[in-house]
Amino acid sequence: MASFNPNSFLYKNSTNVFDIAESRMNPSFVPPSSAIDFLTLCNRLKTTKRAGWVKKDVKNPESISDHMYRMGLMALISSDFPGLNRDKCVKMAIVHDIAEAIVGDITPCDGISKEEKNRREKEALDHMCNVLGGGSRAEEIHDLWMEYEENSSLEAKLVKDFDKIEMILQALEYEKDQGKDLEEFFVSTAGKFQTDMGKAWASEIVSRRNKH
Numbered sequence: 001m002a003s004f005n006p007n008s009f010l011y012k013n014s015t016n017v018f019d020i021a022e023s024r025m026n027p028s029f030v031p032p033s034s035a036i037d038f039l040t041l042c043n044r045l046k047t048t049k050r051a052g053w054v055k056k057d058v059k060n061p062e063s064i065s066d067h068m069y070r071m072g073l074m075a076l077i078s079s080d081f082p083g084l085n086r087d088k089c090v091k092m093a094i095v096h097d098i099a100e101a102i103v104g105d106i107t108p109c110d111g112i113s114k115e116e117k118n119r120r121e122k123e124a125l126d127h128m129c130n131v132l133g134g135g136s137r138a139e140e141i142h143d144l145w146m147e148y149e150e151n152s153s154l155e156a157k158l159v160k161d162f163d164k165i166e167m168i169l170q171a172l173e174y175e176k177d178q179g180k181d182l183e184e185f186f187v188s189t190a191g192k193f194q195t196d197m198g199k200a201w202a203s204e205i206v207s208r209r210n211k212h
Contacts, residue, residue, distance in 0.1 A: 045100065062170060067167075075093045081197075089155045098128065099120075100121070100124075
């Protein structure tokens with residue numbers, strides 16, 4: 001029979017009491033157990049490779065989190081212009097694919113309708129917000145994700161452009177490094193950029209590709 005450790009018992013219970021008190025005083029408080037459960041779930045973003053590159057037999061393809069991270073950097077270095085909340089763009093870039101930790105990277109060639117893809121991802125997002133324990137942090141992630149999906153703000157439009165820009169920049173890098181022909185990724189994004197910044201950055205990437 002395992003021996004009883006009173007110090008361990010007191011620590012565990014004092015932590016629970018602290019969590020309850022803190023959650024009442026601070027709506028942004030996330031219980032440590034919820035935080036670690038959520039972050040552990042998000043590890044799948046680091047280990048799941050982007051499906052488009054896998055299908056094209058790219059060697060050592062980027063993960064979902066690789067893609068999200070560089071989008072975050074895009075938002076961080078983007079120019080300020082009237083009406084844009086750049087900090088919000090950084091946050092949106094970090095969470096826009098977060099549901100893929102559960103559903104994976106669903107691509108158009110998977111034969112799943114846009115409506116069904118959205119339903120699965122929304123269900124996954126709700127689950128992840130519950131894992132996080134609800135509260136204002138979970139609500140923020142939920143609202144950012146929904147705003148992006150609905151393309152309902154200037155920030156969402158710019159981050160959607162960044163999503164495409166990161167993809168074609170990565171395609172260009174794979175073409176140069178591995179000798180791949182990834183024309184389809186450029187074709188799929190042509191004419192779909194919504195912001196002047198997005199159009200300018202995409203044009204720069206295409207220009208460099210044409211010189212390659």
